[in-house]
Amino acid sequence: MAGLDADAPLFAQVAERLAAEIADGGVAEGERVPSSNELAAYYRINPATAAKGINVLADEGLLEKRRGIGMFVASGARLLLLERRRNRFAERYVQPMVAEAERLGIAAGELIDMVRAASHAQDGLIQEGLAL
């Protein structure tokens, strides 16, 4: 179970990892994704579990099967995944951050300043990266 969490269904984690890879552009649209056997060997999990993970994405229309060759990233998959992630952003990141800030007595204005500062720092890094 290399790199997977023991407490959540493995097939769901496999699907999530593949989706993240597609969203981040690691596998481009039209490219082949690893087969269930390749995923099974990589994560050291049952091939049936890996296949179930792939099928989750296929059922959502993110992957398409080409008979005899394998599964490929469907066109439009990346945008769809990014949009889904964007919709969950507030719930996954903003709400826990605000809750922790409240616990620590950080006021909303202060929190916004911190986000701004972090954002500027990030911009700086990206600028530096471009200059290199």
Place this chain on the structure above:
Amino acid sequence: MTAAISVAGLTRRYRGHRALDDVTVDVEAGSITGLLGRNGAGKTTLMRIVAGQEFASSGSVRVFGASPVENDQVLRRMIFIREDQAYPDVKVGHALRVASWLHPNWNGEVADRLLADFGLPESRAIKKLSRGMRSALGIVIGLAARAEVTMFDEPYAGLDAVARQVFYEWLLAEYVAHPRTLLLSTHLIDEAAGLLERVVVIAAGRVVLDAAADDLRGAATRVSGPALAVDEFTAGRPVWERRRLGSQESVVVAGPLARESSVRT
């Protein structure tokens, strides 16, 4: 599902003690099933009876639809590697040759590559092998046999962590290359969990759990924090374990947490 192994109402008594008590379980053909349980729970007895090496007091065992007892047609299609597998006083290479005669699907190349990966010399006398190396020999034979039903009873006594990873990798590779029904008993639940499609748990001779492995993940949740808050949060749930340290508490409760409660603070 098609069952490769079908056990119904199986009971095995030893002088008044029930080693197996009304066990009913099917092992799906072409799956990897884990047989879990504490020492003495009856795992080995169950596997021995399925392998035709021991007899049922009552109940039935079918492998490929037929009784395995003295049934060459069934026995040549299966292999059972015992935890304390005994070998005659011969060299590793001889044991492999004999195994190759007994198993029609034997693959010599797989055996050679496994020997190399485990660092097991063919010319070594088996009685001179360490505990771990004897376990490795059992694994080589069990996998190279490519038997339609392959059973390993605690295959890794004495094997170190690296050798166990070699085993898991080969088990998966061989299962993919040559699909078969695998039944594996193990203590090392964490390590093997990802390989299993189905889990059968035996306690005191009875089957207490028979479920898809993925359905079991999240079947229990650990909640830790200030004791008062933990008690309030877990009230009304079956508690499997409770630990306390000062005002802090850590509790394992049955069931997954609802989505909203896992983000609630």
